[in-house]
Amino acid sequence: MIAWHYTTARKFDLIMKSKVLLPADIGVVAPELPILWFSTHPKFEPSAHKAVTFSDGTSRSATLDEMYEKAGGLARFGCPVNRLKCGENLRKAAKMKSLMWRQLVKRGIQMRANPSDWWGYVGTMPLDGVIVEIMNPDMQWCRVPIDFLAQ
Numbered sequence: 001m002i003a004w005h006y007t008t009a010r011k012f013d014l015i016m017k018s019k020v021l022l023p024a025d026i027g028v029v030a031p032e033l034p035i036l037w038f039s040t041h042p043k044f045e046p047s048a049h050k051a052v053t054f055s056d057g058t059s060r061s062a063t064l065d066e067m068y069e070k071a072g073g074l075a076r077f078g079c080p081v082n083r084l085k086c087g088e089n090l091r092k093a094a095k096m097k098s099l100m101w102r103q104l105v106k107r108g109i110q111m112r113a114n115p116s117d118w119w120g121y122v123g124t125m126p127l128d129g130v131i132v133e134i135m136n137p138d139m140q141w142c143r144v145p146i147d148f149l150a151q
Contacts, residue, residue, distance in 0.1 A: 003119040023124065033094045050070075074134070075133065
């Protein structure tokens with residue numbers, strides 16, 4: 001089974017240049033360790049949707065089409081789940097407090113995510129051995145040829 005790290009085209013370019021996936025460290029306070037998040041959701045992880053804010057100050061989660069348009073495209077990196085951790089094993093590996101995990105789960109469910117789809121990796125992950133896909137204008141995932149990755 002493959003889990004996916006979903007991202008925007010802008011971040012995709014930075015990732016390809018660095019040749020590593022970096023974990024999100026926003027809000028992470030030592031001794032907690034940042035997690036590189038993955039999901040087994042087949043289309044796009046609901047909790048990875050960005051917010052859109054309107055001129056009247058209201059906001060909501062962007063649709064997949066809105067994210068694709070505003071971010072200049074979408075990309076994902078696939079990793080076999082046997083290289084990842086999930087649930088309580090992930091929480092413990094990241095030294096995350098139980099309360100924080102429960103809050104993440106609660107917020108994810110509010111966003112229509114399924115926390116059982118969530119997987120993670122503690123640390124940075126080289127792109128060696130990952131699958132790379134880009135969403136095309138028809139909103140279908142397309143594998144990036146390996147020769148493209150070597151550039």
